[in-house]
Amino acid sequence: MCGIVGLFAKTKEFEKELGKYFSGMLNEMTDRGPDSSGCAIYHNVTKANILKIVAMSETPLSENKLLDTIRQSYPAASVQELESLHFLITLEGESKEAILELNQCFPNLKILSSGSSIEIYKAEGLPKNVLEKFSISSMTGSHALGHTRMATESAITTAHSHPFSTGDDLCLVHNGSLSNHNRLRAKLQKEGIYFSSDNDSEVAAGYLAWRIKQGKTIEEALNHALEDLDGFYTFAIGTKDGFAVLRDPIACKPAVISETDHWVAMASEYRAIALLPGAHSAPAWEPAPGKIYSWSH
Amino acid sequence: MSLEYDLASGSTRELNKKLHALGIANKTDKICVTNPNGAHALAVGLTRPLKVNIKGHVGYYCAGMNQIAEVNIDGNAGPAVAENMMSGYVTVTGNVSHYAGATSHGGTLLVCGDASSRCGISLKGADIIIKGNVGHMSAFMAQTGRMVICGDAGETLGDSIYETKLYVRGSIASLGTDCVQKSMTEKHKNELETLLISAGITGADAAEFNRFGSARKLYNFKVDNADAY
Known part of the structure; x- marks a missing residue:
């Protein structure tokens, strides 16, 4: 299953409370994955x-x-x-x-x-564990991504936890599973991309890092990913300036996006978004299959 | 009796327990549920003549296995709303996620917004009326019942369909295997008009819809083989 969340501040005021609201969102997704949890906070440039x-x-x-x-x-x-x-x-x-x-x-x-800008913190156990250990709720930041994992494809260790980062200020969280990760990993390793685990999602992060190294934008890299990655996925991708969301064309992994004048949020389920200020009157929608959504400062 | 239940201070289990105890002796009770905040499995397994009004977005499996009760969701619904409904009426004022009305045997599901993928998958007799669009793989292996789509349909509509009738007003990205367009006779127009009127839809004329159903080439029941079963 796994749960993923992303929160992007649109105002300086909201940046001050990003950690607090982000922590609430990730906590709310706890029962989508109890094995390990992690977050990527973009702050203190x-x-x-x-x-x-x-x-x-x-x-x-x-x-x-x-x-x-x-x-x-x-x-x-x-x-x-x-x-x-x-x-x-x-x-x-x-x-x-x-x-x-x-x-x-x-x-x-x-x-x-x-x-x-990026700082990634992750650990085995529930989101509460990593959020408290690293005092995430008191952090300010421009945007943050989080993940709570129900392991299916590889071992339960901190190294196998999301978010995965294989390039500067770039990270990825994934709900789903990839089926062509072994062959793709071998190909990317030949291209000089370093992997720290045998996790399938790390290959997706490495793939995007490789495309960006080629000079592609994050949107172009994700368009290529639609062709080259085989499997099920809802991805949230963090870059220095913003974040992007992509679901595979079959779209059996859930995702909801909502936006106000103060924030953009994505989560596996609406209940993670419901606790944000103004969520009740904000539009909430499911990202369409195979369509790239992105926000940047 | 008219009640209010606030999920901000109560639990899903307590709410469902309360709902199951209401509506005894064919007396229609009304209950308004506030602050659902995307919670799962609200108002499931209702078997009595209740009117449940949920104010806000709900999560997975809302109004699943519904019988007789009327459930109104004033917001969006997560995956599998009104799954395996037997009878009654479920209305969603916003959009619905995957598998809306999946395997439903009877009753009506009315969606005022759009439905995501796999709407009406394995439909077994209910009526599903969507004012907006439906996503890909909708009506997959749908067996009987009717689906009315006032907007557009995504890819592979009605793949491996049995005998569900599909009425589509807008465009269709692609039809699934063994799903074909069929003639829209007076009988079908009348049937569709009745469905539209019952759902309170006035902006769509039955004449604007096309009908789709099974070519019956994928499942091959021949009456000559009846003795074999």
Whole structure:
């Protein structure tokens, strides 16, 4: 099953309360998937050339050790230890080199997100778990995506949890299953796309990252995805400036979108949207099969 | 008796329990349900002459297995509204999601907005009237009953259809396997007019509709084989 939510602030006032409303939405979808949960928050945009990385260590690792190692290559870097061996790293440099170096120095450190705005937090268990651990409800932000997982295609670990990010400021949450992910993963790996798990949804994220690397816009990348991805899906895709929604042409996975002057929201079910301010008088509709919907700042 | 039930402070289970206890001895009770907020399985399995008015959007399976009762949803409905209805009347003032009226045996489902995909899938005798459009795979394997679509129909309408009658006013993206256009005789126009009038639809003339049904090539019952069953 799985539950997905997306919330996009249209006003500065709403950005202040984004975390609060987003947390409520994701919590409401809890019974669509109890296995793991995660969220991608776009906020605190860094200055030019400053990269923000969220990483999670699968083995004990101290903040100081991580910082000392990173500072050998990036003297101005900073590291903040968050809950559950999650680290927020900022450094001046390119993500490709930085991620490569982190992977070499710390093989058990999984990179969850990189970019100038995105921060991904995920963990096993219910949404409540990840929302409380990382104090998501007190966060401000321009937009956020969330997922609660009922695992079908691969193991239940943090690495197999959504959102998946395989490119700077790009992430994807997925309700459904893909059937051609193995062949597509092999093809994308040859093209230089890195995967951290054998999860089918991560392949969709990698596919979009590959298309964007080719110079395509997110809309163009999604149009190609309609041709190349075989399976069932409702996707919500986050970019630095906004988010997009796409359902496969068979459209058996649910989705509802609603919009006011203050926000745009999408969710697997309307009840996640119902708790937003002004939802009762806002139009609510199902995105049409195979049609790309997108919003950006 | 006229009651109000607020789901903001009550539960779905308590509401349904209350509804099942109402309408005894053929006395029509009215109940207004507020703050549904997309909740699932509201007003399911009703078997008595109730009038239920739900003010707001509902989630999955609303008014499923309905018998006799009248359920009005003043908003949108999630997947499988009025699924397996036996009799009664279910109205949705907004749009409905997938599988609306699926497998329904009797009664009427009236949708004032659009229906999503698979509307009336495996229909078994109910009337489904859609003022707007329907999505793809609607009336798939529909066996009997009638579907009136005042707007357009999506791809593969009536795929593998048995004996359900389909009346469509707008365009059809494509017909499914074994679904064909049939002649619109006076008998059919009269039948459709009766359906439109009963649903209070005045803006659509029966003459503007086309009729579709089974070519009967996919399921092959031959009377010569009757002894075999």
